[in-house]
Each structure stands twice: as structure tokens, then as C-alpha cells.
Amino acid sequence: MATVSVRYIVDNVDAAVNFYTGHLGFTTVFRPGKGFAIIARDQLRMLLSAPHGAGGAAQSMPDGRKPKPGGWNRIQIEVDDLDAFVAALREAGTSFRNDIVDGRGGRQILLEDPSGNPIELFEPK
Numbered sequence: 001m002a003t004v005s006v007r008y009i010v011d012n013v014d015a016a017v018n019f020y021t022g023h024l025g026f027t028t029v030f031r032p033g034k035g036f037a038i039i040a041r042d043q044l045r046m047l048l049s050a051p052h053g054a055g056g057a058a059q060s061m062p063d064g065r066k067p068k069p070g071g072w073n074r075i076q077i078e079v080d081d082l083d084a085f086v087a088a089l090r091e092a093g094t095s096f097r098n099d100i101v102d103g104r105g106g107r108q109i110l111l112e113d114p115s116g117n118p119i120e121l122f123e124p125k
Contacts, residue, residue: 005038006075007047007057009067010115013037016048019113023089024077044075069115082107082123 010016017037020026026046030038035050035058049057051067060066079085082100086109090096097110097118106124113119 003045005045005047007049008113008115008117009051009057009069010048010113010117011051011069012114013048013050015114019094020046020048023092023094024119041077046075069113069117072118074110074118074120076108076120076122078122078124080123082109082121085121 008016013035017028017031017039020039020041021028024041026039026041028037029040029045035053036055037048039046039048047057049055049067051069052058058067086096086100089111095112097112100107100109106122108120108122111119111121
């Protein structure tokens with residue numbers, strides 16, 4: 001079975017690695033240089049890439065658009081107690097896009113990494 005990964009473009013790879021490992025339980029798998037890191041949590045492997053440099057992820061598109069952080073696509077991390085998890089993250093000074101919302105399948109909130117990439121924290125019903 002092939003490995004599946006998610007790539008996030010981040011402004012600062014060091015800050016992103018510290019955020020994901022310090023707040024969300026990821027571990028560093030591979031760190032070959034300043035502009036790239038691979039981190040993992042359970043079966044999720046994330047590739048963190050700077051928006052500039054020699055790697056393929058940093059190359060401009062044929063129409064001139066450049067890779068940048070942000071957007072609305074996101075990873076989802078399931079938690080047992082969303083209120084307590086969010087309270088701890090707020091205490092640590094992290095940023096959120098919204099407040100906790102209730103949906104059909106459970107409750108969620110959008111956390112932002114240091115570059116503004118969203119992470120959905122989800123508590124199932």
C-alpha cells in the first residue's frame with residue numbers, strides 16, 4: 001500500500017514543526033533542511049514546505065500563481081473533549097477562525113497553524 005501524505009505550504013517550517021509537535025501530538029519524521037519537514041500523527045503524514053526554495057512544491061504554476069498558505073481545505077483531528085482541548089490551546093495562545101459549532105455528526109472548530117492553514121478539531125456525537 002502506498003503512503004498517503006498531505007502537503008501544507010507554510011511561511012516558517014520551524015514554527016510549523018513546533019506548532020504541530022507541541023500542540024497536536026505530531027512527531028518529526030524527517031528534517032533534511034530549513035525549508036522542508038515531514039511530521040506524522042498516527043496514520044497521517046504531513047509534508048511541510050516553505051513557499052520558496054528549490055523544491056518542486058515551491059515552483060510557480062504556468063499561469064504565474066505561487067504556492068502560499070491558507071485556504072479552506074484542511075486536515076481533521078478527532079478529539080474526545082473538544083471544550084477542554086480548545087481551552088488548552090487558547091491558553092497556549094493559538095488562533096482560531098471561529099468558535100465551536102454543532103453539526104449533524106458532532107462539534108467542530110477551525111484552529112490555524114502559524115501560517116494560517118486550517119486544522120479542524122472534531123468531537124463526534
